[in-house]
Amino acid sequence: MPIQIIVEKxxxxxxxxxxxxxxxxxxxxxxxxxxxxxQAxxxxxxRQAVIDLNKCTLCGACVPACKLKAVVLxxxxxxxxxxxxxxxxxxxxxxxQKNGKIQSVSYELLSKAKELAKKxxxxxxxxxxxxxxxxxxxxxxWHGADNIYLVEAxxxxxxxxxxxxxxxxxxxxxxxxxxLLCGATAIGRSLISRVAITVKAGxxxxxxxxxxxxxxxxxxxxxxxxxxNIMATIISPNYRPQMATVRHKVMPIMPPDKNRKGKxxxxxxxxxxxxxxxxxxDIVEEIETLVNLSEADIIVSGGRxxxxxxxFKLLEELAHVLGAAVGASxxxxxxxxxxxxxxxxxxxxxxxxxxxxxxxxxGQIQHLVGxxxxxxxxxxxxxxxxxxxxxxxxxxxxxxxxxxxxxTKKFKEILxx
Amino acid sequence: MNIIIxxxxxxxxxxxxxxxxxxxLIREGVKSIINPFDMYAIEEGMRLKEKFxxxxxVITMGPPQAEAALREAISMGIxxxxxxSDRAFAGSDTWATSYTLSxxxxxxxxxDVIICGKQASDGDTAQVxxxxxxxxxxxxxxxxxxxxxxxxxxxxxERLMEEGFEIIETPLPVLLTVVKxxxxxxxxxxxxxxxxKQAKIIAWDASDIQAEPSSIGxxxxxxxxxxxxxxxxxxxxQIFQGDTQGVVEKIAExxxxxxxS
Numbered sequence: 001m002p003i004q005i006i007v008e009k010x011x012x013x014x015x016x017x018x019x020x021x022x023x024x025x026x027x028x029x030x031x032x033x034x035x036x037x038x039q040a041x042x043x044x045x046x047r048q049a050v051i052d053l054n055k056c057t058l059c060g061a062c063v064p065a066c067k068l069k070a071v072v073l074x075x076x077x078x079x080x081x082x083x084x085x086x087x088x089x090x091x092x093x094x095x096x097q098k099n100g101k102i103q104s105v106s107y108e109l110l111s112k113a114k115e116l117a118k119k120x121x122x123x124x125x126x127x128x129x130x131x132x133x134x135x136x137x138x139x140x141x142w143h144g145a146d147n148i149y150l151v152e153a154x155x156x157x158x159x160x161x162x163x164x165x166x167x168x169x170x171x172x173x174x175x176x177x178x179x180l181l182c183g184a185t186a187i188g189r190s191l192i193s194r195v196a197i198t199v200k201a202g203x204x205x206x207x208x209x210x211x212x213x214x215x216x217x218x219x220x221x222x223x224x225x226x227x228x229n230i231m232a233t234i235i236s237p238n239y240r241p242q243m244a245t246v247r248h249k250v251m252p253i254m255p256p257d258k259n260r261k262g263k264x265x266x267x268x269x270x271x272x273x274x275x276x277x278x279x280x281x282d283i284v285e286e287i288e289t290l291v292n293l294s295e296a297d298i299i300v301s302g303g304r305x306x307x308x309x310x311x312f313k314l315l316e317e318l319a320h321v322l323g324a325a326v327g328a329s330x331x332x333x334x335x336x337x338x339x340x341x342x343x344x345x346x347x348x349x350x351x352x353x354x355x356x357x358x359x360x361x362x363g364q365i366q367h368l369v370g371x372x373x374x375x376x377x378x379x380x381x382x383x384x385x386x387x388x389x390x391x392x393x394x395x396x397x398x399x400x401x402x403x404x405x406x407x408t409k410k411f412k413e414i415l416x417x
Numbered sequence: 418m419n420i421i422i423x424x425x426x427x428x429x430x431x432x433x434x435x436x437x438x439x440x441x442l443i444r445e446g447v448k449s450i451i452n453p454f455d456m457y458a459i460e461e462g463m464r465l466k467e468k469f470x471x472x473x474x475v476i477t478m479g480p481p482q483a484e485a486a487l488r489e490a491i492s493m494g495i496x497x498x499x500x501x502s503d504r505a506f507a508g509s510d511t512w513a514t515s516y517t518l519s520x521x522x523x524x525x526x527x528x529d530v531i532i533c534g535k536q537a538s539d540g541d542t543a544q545v546x547x548x549x550x551x552x553x554x555x556x557x558x559x560x561x562x563x564x565x566x567x568x569x570x571x572x573x574x575e576r577l578m579e580e581g582f583e584i585i586e587t588p589l590p591v592l593l594t595v596v597k598x599x600x601x602x603x604x605x606x607x608x609x610x611x612x613x614k615q616a617k618i619i620a621w622d623a624s625d626i627q628a629e630p631s632s633i634g635x636x637x638x639x640x641x642x643x644x645x646x647x648x649x650x651x652x653x654x655q656i657f658q659g660d661t662q663g664v665v666e667k668i669a670e671x672x673x674x675x676x677x678s
Contacts, residue, residue, distance in 0.1 A: 002508065002635055019645055054480060058508030058635050061645040073635075098580075161547070161557050186578050190559040193544040197515060197551035202639030205511075205542035224648070225540070233644035277556035278587035281573070286581040294579055298676065322676055340562075340598040341577065346538055347453055347597045355675055372651070376675060378668065384656075394671060395656040396664055406665040414673060 002074050003058055005049045009070035012047030016062035016071055021230065024055035025062060061232070087176050088240035091117050094168065094182040094192065095128040095140060095148075098159070099283075102136050104253070104295060105183030107143045109246055111254040112210055113181060114144035116219070119212040122178065125149060129167055131157040141262035144254065149175070149265050155274040158283065159187050162276040165194040170269060172199050177241045179219050181210070184245035185294065196243050202236025203243040206350075208250045208373070218242065224373065247373075248294050249352055286341060293325045293342065298355045301327030301344055301371070302337075305360020305381060305400055309337040314401070315359060318408045321415060327351065327371075329361045345370035360400045363388025380404070418471035419528045420462040422495070423518055423549065424455040426479050426486040427539040451486045454534025457595045460602040461564070462532050463494050469567070472496050474525060478506055478517050484618050492605035492613035499525075503622040508635030511540075515548025517633055520626040522553060530572075531592040535560055546594035555592050558585050562598040 017025045027035040030046035049070075051062075062071045091113045096103040106126070113124040125147040126140050131154055140148055151167050168191070172180070180195075182188040184206045196203035209222035213235070219242040222233045236242045293299060300319040302312055312326065319326045328338035330345055344351055346366040356374035361367060363379070363386055371377070372391050379392035380400050389395040396403055429448045451459070462473045475490040477483050478501040487498035501521055509517065522531065531550075536543035543559070550557035562582060563575040576583040577596050605613070623633055631637060657664045 021645070053504070053507075056507065057480075060508075060642040064644045161559070165551075186560060189543045190547055190557070193511070193542075193547035194551040194557065196544070197512060197548045200512070200639065203511065203544060204640060205540075205544055220643070225645075231646050231648050232642050233646075234640050235643050236639045237641065239639040278558055278585050278591070280583055281586055282584040283578075284575075284581045284584065292579045340596075341581075343597075350541070355672065376672070377651075377654075378672070379654075384658075389654065389656060391651050392654040392656075393651075394668060395654050396668065397656060397658040398661060398664065402661045403665065406661050407668065410665050410669045411676060414669060415676065 003051055003053075003056060004072050004074075005051060006070045006072060007048060009068045010048040011068060011070075012049065013067070014049075015065050015067065016049050019061045019065040021059065021061055021225075022055050022057055024052045024057075025049050026052065085238070085240055088178040090122045090125055090175075090177050091120070091179040091181065092125050092127055092149075092177040092241070093145070094180065094188065095126045096159075096183050096185060096187055097128065097130050097133065097136070098187075100130065100133065100157075102139070103183060103185065105185060105188075105246070105248050106140075107253045108248070108251040109181045109183065110140065110144035112246070112251040113179075114254065116179070116210060116212055119214070120178070120217060123147060125175075125177070127151075127168065127171060129156055129164055137262075137264060139256065141260050142256035142258050144260075145262050147263045147265055149267055151267050151269070153268065153274055155271070158280055159191070160276045160278065160280050161190055161194060162278065163274045164191050165198070166273045167267075167269065168192075168195045169198050170273060171267065172241060180241040180243045182243070182245050184247050188245050192243060192245055199241070200239060201241055201243045202234075202239045203245070204234045204236070205245050207244045207246045208352075210244065210246065210251075219244065247350075247352060249297070249354070286339070293327060293344070293349055293351055296325035296351075296353050298322045298324035298357070299327045299344070299351055299353045299371075299374075300324045300357045300359065301329065301361060302332055302359045303329035303361030303367070304331040304335075305362075306332060306337060307360070309335075311401070312337060314404045314408075318357070318404055318411070321408055321411050322355075324355075324357075325353075327356075329364075329367050358388050358392070359404060361388055362386045363391065418465055418469040418530065420465050420471065420473045421522055421525060421528045421531045422455070422458045422462045422473065422475045422490070423531065423533045423545070424459065424475055424477050424486060424490060425452045425534075425537045425539075426450070426477060426483040427452045427537055449482070449485065451489055452534055452537045452539075454536060454538070454595070454597070456534075456602040457597055457599050458532040458534045459490050459493055459495060460600045461593075461595055462530075463603075464600065465530065465564075465567075466496075471529070474499065474528075476501065476518060476521055478502070478509070478514060478521075487618050488613040488616065489605070491616045492609040493603060494606070494609055497619065498616065499619045499621060501621050501626065503633075505623045505630065505634045508638060509633065510638035510640045511542050511544040511548055512639055513633050513637035515545045516552055516637060517623075517626070517628055518545070519549050519552035520628045521621060522549065524621070524626050529589045531555070531590070533592070533594045535594050535596050543594070546592060550592035553592070555590055556587050557592045557594075558587055559594045561593045561595045564599075 126145040204221040352373040533546035
């Protein structure tokens, strides 16, 4: 079996039991009888861990949790390091453009890539695909790119999964980057999953932290799992490039350095690479979206307590003053007060703005998993026992219809609007 | 029209409790459900069949108990269910999972549309759908919110993006991932529930689908988990109550720095 408890090392400390996300480890005594949770607090002689292989998914969570190295998870022998891994050098960032506009997550990633590149003594490169994008090159270099791989053609002006994946795959095969980062956006997640399969690379979704292991010089990718209740650090030691999508608004953008110089490497491919079976016919922008939810620094969100579609006007006014986006809970969307594209939570979007203002949202777990990584949460609700107050940085117990207009007025004064 | 729907069994989030002492998940006794996004995939698959005839097949990869998810799908009206279960699949990351599912789909061989939910509620990666498309070299359309039209081996779809939506036309066969907006899943019928009880679930292991041993499970997964930890819990906040104007003044003072930056 690939996972084992080394009986001689196990002291029955129960640390592994606590971290197992699948409830697959239990403690047994010398006779093989289960020591229940309550007994686990008592001394249970000769107690040791046993893994239920029908429940275990080999996720590996228990391995680092064991301080005595008594849990061993073995892959087939891949210990002989693959010599070709050394051919892979440099950190790449997929630069996302929409309508010829560079998305802010790309600048966040360039800043992070630059920091990681220092630890690896390597270069940072941006990959930019589209058409007529020359005006953005300086800005990308100022933000940390040493090289920009630029692929331009009229057929690839807008994002389409197949050609963008084909191009990225060709570039990876030619230039062999060690690390490839991409925003965890609609485009990024769709594109990069396809690329990772074809080049057989490890891909970690939705990272909130990236670092370099100082000894092994590999990428440490940390992401929330199980709705943000657990953080997992993931590596892809035997495959290149090491690929990750990264959440918006988590990595700060470094101020641009206008003295930086970089190299532009133009690449072009034959038209079969640019071909797409699925054809993009039209892009429809929904004007009601004042600010895009995932790009927003501030989100004003409403729930069941808003009591009707027309009351969302109050939120829109507050949002307008703050330059914020308007979000909604599932209850508000299901009641047709707001369109689905505004829904925050498990079946909607996951957001992590600097400030999240939750108005009349009770805070069901499905909503919390979509917003609990926000830096500051302000919750307004008339029910002092609403679960939203458990995650709120600041809570106001009171009538939203009085408090929201008062906040709008006050913020207007502060912002002199 | 033959439709394949890939689903995953996940723990029901509402039931996930946190042990306040250790700040870890309590999984014991947590109910398993079909991933919420996959419910929309199942519903859309059945709607396509109702319009165009053909057959709907659900596939899941998981431990033997994942059979319950397949039976639930049958109770909603799905024709056939396949369980991919083998100890050798354990430890699969999204690369190995999408490979395994694609091997099973190759074995089925007859299909026009593959539908997946946008992402699973436990892993949240959204990587397996496009991964299957890559393994099978199919076109993919992710985040589909509406199937506008189907004509002569072509489909016109609306794809949800951050600022609105895209209209995409794709030939069949194609892989779609769907979002909540696409439909409202039906409830199981009484007849369906009886059928689900009696239905035979097809079970395939690694050799049945001719999966390469080096590409499945732990060995086929490029990623490894090295550390799991619980994030520092959010500090309990400050609660204000009482005179609206006074409260608003205080809050404004606290947030001033953040809204001005």
